[in-house]
Amino acid sequence: xxxxxxxxxxxxxxxxxxxxxxxxxxxxxxxxxxxxxxxxxxxxxxxxxxxxxxxxxxxxxxxxxxxxxxxxxxxxxxxxxxxxxxxxxxxxxxxxxxxxxxxxxxxxxxxxxxxxxxxxxxxxxxxxxxxxxxxxxxxxxxxxxxxxxxxxxxxxxxxxxxxxxxxxxxxxxxxxxxxxxxxxxxxxxxxxxxxxxxxxxxxxxxxxxxxxxxxxxxxxxxxxxxxxxxxxxxxxxxxxxxxxxxxxxxxxxxxxxxxxxxxxxxxxxxxxxxxxxxxxxxxxxxxxxxxxxxxxxxxxxxxxxxxxxxxxxxxxxxxxxxxxxxxxxxxxxxxxxxxxxxxxxxxxxxxxxxxxxxxxxxxxxxxxxxx
Amino acid sequence: xxxxxxxxxxxxxxxxxxxxxxxxxxxxxxxxxxxxxxxxxxxxxxxxxxxxxxxxxxxxxxxxxxxxxxxxxxxxxxxxxxxxxxxxxxxxxxxxxxxxxxxxxxxxxxxxxxxxxxxxxxxxxxxxxxxxxxxxxxxxxxxxxxxxxxxxxxxxxxxxxxxxxxxxxxxxxxx
Numbered sequence: 001x002x003x004x005x006x007x008x009x010x011x012x013x014x015x016x017x018x019x020x021x022x023x024x025x026x027x028x029x030x031x032x033x034x035x036x037x038x039x040x041x042x043x044x045x046x047x048x049x050x051x052x053x054x055x056x057x058x059x060x061x062x063x064x065x066x067x068x069x070x071x072x073x074x075x076x077x078x079x080x081x082x083x084x085x086x087x088x089x090x091x092x093x094x095x096x097x098x099x100x101x102x103x104x105x106x107x108x109x110x111x112x113x114x115x116x117x118x119x120x121x122x123x124x125x126x127x128x129x130x131x132x133x134x135x136x137x138x139x140x141x142x143x144x145x146x147x148x149x150x151x152x153x154x155x156x157x158x159x160x161x162x163x164x165x166x167x168x169x170x171x172x173x174x175x176x177x178x179x180x181x182x183x184x185x186x187x188x189x190x191x192x193x194x195x196x197x198x199x200x201x202x203x204x205x206x207x208x209x210x211x212x213x214x215x216x217x218x219x220x221x222x223x224x225x226x227x228x229x230x231x232x233x234x235x236x237x238x239x240x241x242x243x244x245x246x247x248x249x250x251x252x253x254x255x256x257x258x259x260x261x262x263x264x265x266x267x268x269x270x271x272x273x274x275x276x277x278x279x280x281x282x283x284x285x286x287x288x289x290x291x292x293x294x295x296x297x298x299x300x301x302x303x304x305x306x307x308x309x310x311x312x313x314x315x316x317x318x319x320x321x322x323x324x325x326x327x328x329x330x331x332x333x334x335x336x337x338x339x340x341x342x343x344x345x346x347x348x349x350x351x352x353x354x355x356x357x358x359x360x361x362x363x364x365x366x367x368x369x370x371x
Numbered sequence: 372x373x374x375x376x377x378x379x380x381x382x383x384x385x386x387x388x389x390x391x392x393x394x395x396x397x398x399x400x401x402x403x404x405x406x407x408x409x410x411x412x413x414x415x416x417x418x419x420x421x422x423x424x425x426x427x428x429x430x431x432x433x434x435x436x437x438x439x440x441x442x443x444x445x446x447x448x449x450x451x452x453x454x455x456x457x458x459x460x461x462x463x464x465x466x467x468x469x470x471x472x473x474x475x476x477x478x479x480x481x482x483x484x485x486x487x488x489x490x491x492x493x494x495x496x497x498x499x500x501x502x503x504x505x506x507x508x509x510x511x512x513x514x515x516x517x518x519x520x521x522x523x524x525x526x527x528x529x530x531x532x533x534x535x536x537x538x539x540x541x542x543x544x545x546x
Contacts, residue, residue: 002397002398004390004393004394004397004403004405137428166432169432170432172406172407173404173405173406173432174389174390174393174404174405174406175403175404175429176397176402176403265432266432268430268432269430269431269432269433271430272430272431344433344434345433346431346433346436347431347433
């Protein structure tokens with residue numbers, strides 16, 4: 001049955017299909033529709049999950065942690081300041097190796113108070129040990145949320161996964177949605193270190209230097225191992241359900257001389273810019289980064305001119321994507337800062353970034369005389 | 372690609388009209404997206420919503436600047452908003468109005484959506500429902516098929532009056 005759904009509703013539909021044991025969440029614009037819809041599914045008896053309405057995002061993540069450590073499957077959703085308020089607990093979820101799945105609706109951080117799309121919220125969670133995927137369509141929001149559980153719960157991973165979708169531009173956009181029956185694509189969760197009253201153990205106690213150090217290394221080893229798990233999961237998803245995903249989505253890259261890179265919805269709209277540039281005789285391609293953690297291998301960019309659009313900024317350093325990519329490819333790029341606070345960026349604008357590229361420079365879109 | 376901008380006031384169902392139209396287009400076998408303008412919507416304030424219909428998946432997320440068609444659910448919005456802004460030459464305009472409205476250089480059509488809703492007493496929270504009759508008018512203008520329009524309305528509303536007002540608007544459209 002063909003449906004039409006917003007990005008938010010698609011996430012809620014995915015959660016309904018997964019049936020987590022516990023959902024604990026606090027509403028925040030523009031994520032509200034996700035928790036409203038899940039709460040409605042639960043009260044209507046369509047979703048047999050325990051829904052815990054909490055008084056804050058910090059408590060939402062704490063409730064997920066408490067439930068998860070008993071071996072329960074957990075889900076939450078947030079955005080922007082809600083995510084930042086969780087920050088202590090997001091670190092805890094990753095460090096305690098709990099496969100919590102969270103949808104984060106990307107929104108700027110205030111002040112100036114603003115409710116629109118920006119990636120700075122999730123990028124401030126970059127170093128916590130969470131896996132992060134960024135989606136660009138309603139269908140992808142649904143599919144990625146489902147796959148997130150299988151990846152997080154895999155014994156080679158056991159790390160939380162954050163699914164990111166752009167505030168309003170995707171969370172409130174209505175697009176076609178095909179729903180699926182997951183069946184045994186999502187096997188039952190078995191958490192090896194779940195609390196077991198028959199085998200009492202200590203959790204969260206003081207940990208000596210050597211053990212702490214090894215726990216950190218174990219997180220890194222698992223996030224490296226997650227590459228294979230993600231590849232296998234996406235391959236199996238494509239085999240069963242017919243939709244293919246990867247670490248990046250490459251469009252017209254093979255013979256491209258210049259490649260434009262972005263995440264989220266801009267990463268999809270830029271394909272239209274590529275079509276436009278190709279008509280003008282510019283051999284352009286686009287590469288949409290889906291997985292930020294683990295970070296993909298971008299050797300495809302080597303030897304090409306690269307334009308990177310960051311919907312974020314690390315003050316005193318640069319666009320986060322640009323910085324990460326230059327660190328890997330060791331080649332200069334044209335860094336564009338655009339779309340902050342929901343700034344409208346069209347395919348025409350993106351084509352213009354490519355036309356006027358100055359490799360080695362940074363450009364703030366909409367700010368005068370800034371290159 | 373066919374791009375439609377819908378003008379209304381907050382609470383009049385402009386976003387639902389966009390959703391119904393996109394759903395009907397999907398039932399026609401097309402690809403479609405519907406989006407509200409991502410602002411701070413308030414009841415009664417002029418708002419816009421957008422629909423894109425294409426044979427291929429729609430990859431554009433930004434607002435519609437040069438629509439192929441403009442739909443005005445509340446004619447009073449025209450006093451404060453230039454609804455024709457960016458409308459392509461020869462583009463279509465549909466206005467909720469009792470009288471026929473003409474816009475030079477554009478294909479103009481009018482229909483009394485408010486009157487049609489009131490006749491069926493299709494009123495929610497004091498506002499006549501405009502989003503289901505407008506789909507009937509849009510079907511008459513060939514934007515979506517009649518079957519898909521009805522199917523989309525039935526999918527979203529159980530009250531049969533919603534289909535009836537769409538049928539009436541289909542018949543009463545003045546082009």
